[in-house]
Amino acid sequence: MGNDQAQQANRTDSVGAGMPDAQSATSTAAFVMSPALGDTLNLLIVAQNLVRAGWRVDVFGDHAYALAAWFPQFSIAPALTPDEAREVLARYPYVVQMHRDRPLAQLGGWHAGFIDLHEAEYAQSPHCMAKRFADFAAARFGLHDAETSNGMRAPAGLSFRKHASRVAIHPEASTPDKRWLPQRFVDLSRRLQAAGLQVEFVLEARERSRWGQLASDLPPLRSFPSSAQLAAWLYESGWFIGNDSGVGHLASALGIPTLTVFRRRGVAQRWRPGFTTGDIVLPSWWVPTAGLKERWWRESISAGRVMKAFGALRLRVAGQSRPIDSAQRSER
Structure with a gap:
C-alpha cells in the first residue's frame, strides 16, 4: 500500500484540529457530490447548515447542478472529472465527500482538509441518514442549531401540493x-x-x-x-x-x-x-x-x-x- 492509500485507509470523518470558527465569513468548503440523487440530497444537509452558519459552500455534482434553481444559496457546478479535480479542489481549505473512496477515489490521500461521512453513515444509530447528517454537521463543525434540511426551495411559479x-x-x-x-x-x-x-x-x-x-x-x-x-x-x-x-x-x-x-x-x-x-x-x-x-x-x-x-x-x-x-x- 502506497502512502496515499495508507492515509486514505486510516482517515476518519474528521480532519483533526484547526477547524476555523463556523461563524467566520472566510470559512470555505467544497462539497463533492455522489452521482446518486439520494446521497446528494442528504449530503446537502451538511452544506445547508454550514451556509446558515456563515460559511461559503461550493458544490460540485450533476444532480445538484440540474437542481441549482432549487438551491440558490449554493454555488453549484457540474461534477468534476478526475483530471481536473486536483487543480480545482486544491484551492479549498476543506473538501467534503460523503464516501471515502467515491466519486473521487484518491481525494483523501492528497487533500489535507478532506472530510468524509463514513462514520456517520455506518454508525450504530436508530436515526435515518438525514438526521445523522444533521447531527454530524452539529458535532463536526460546532453548530448549535443544525437542522434536518438541505434548504431546498421551489422556484417561483410552482404551487406546493397543488x-x-x-x-x-x-x-x-x-x-x-x-x-x-x-x-x-x-x-x-x-x-x-x-x-x-x-x-x-x-x-x-x-x-x-x-x-x-x-x-x-x-x-x-x-x-x-x-x-x-x-x-x-x-x-x-x-x-x-x-x-x-x-x-x-x-x-x-x-x-x-x-x-x-x-x-x-x-x-x-x-x-x-x-x-x-x-x-x-x-x-x-x-x-x-x-x-x-x-x-x-x-x-x-x-x-x-x-x-x-x-x-x-x-x-x-x-x-x-x-x-x-x-x-x-x-x-x-
Whole structure:
C-alpha cells in the first residue's frame, strides 16, 4: 500500500484540529457530490447548515447542478472529472465527500482538509441518514442549531401540493434487490384509483417499455428529461409511494409525504426519506431467516398492506397540528 492509500485507509470523518470558527465569513468548503440523487440530497444537509452558519459552500455534482434553481444559496457546478479535480479542489481549505473512496477515489490521500461521512453513515444509530447528517454537521463543525434540511426551495411559479389527490408512484430503483413486485404496484394503483385518488407512475424513459407490457390499464406513465422537471412535478403532487430510491428522498426534501417499501429493517432505518412526514412498509415478520427474507420479501408484502399503510399516513398528515409545507424538514 502506497502512502496515499495508507492515509486514505486510516482517515476518519474528521480532519483533526484547526477547524476555523463556523461563524467566520472566510470559512470555505467544497462539497463533492455522489452521482446518486439520494446521497446528494442528504449530503446537502451538511452544506445547508454550514451556509446558515456563515460559511461559503461550493458544490460540485450533476444532480445538484440540474437542481441549482432549487438551491440558490449554493454555488453549484457540474461534477468534476478526475483530471481536473486536483487543480480545482486544491484551492479549498476543506473538501467534503460523503464516501471515502467515491466519486473521487484518491481525494483523501492528497487533500489535507478532506472530510468524509463514513462514520456517520455506518454508525450504530436508530436515526435515518438525514438526521445523522444533521447531527454530524452539529458535532463536526460546532453548530448549535443544525437542522434536518438541505434548504431546498421551489422556484417561483410552482404551487406546493397543488394536485392534492395525485399519488406519484415510483416503482423502480437503482438495483433489482430494492424493487417490490411490479404487479403489486399495478394492483396498488387500482386500489388507489378506486379510492378516488389520481395515480401516476414516474419512470425513466428507458424503463417505460417493460411497464407497458404488464397491464393494459396502467395509470399514466411520466418521464422527465431532467431532475429539475421531476422535482417540479413532485412538488405539485399530493403524495409519494415508491421503493428505496433517490426519487423518494427528492419527494421528501420537497415536503411531500412519502411511503417507502423496504426489503430490510436495517436498510429502512438508515435510508428512509427523512426530510418530512413519511412512513415505511417492511416484509412480514413470518418469513424465517435472513436468507429467506432476502429471497421472498417482495412476495410477503401485499398491495393491501401498502394500501393500509398509506391510509394510516394520510390520517397522520391530516391530524398534524398544522398542515405540512415545504419548509418542514424535521425527522418524524
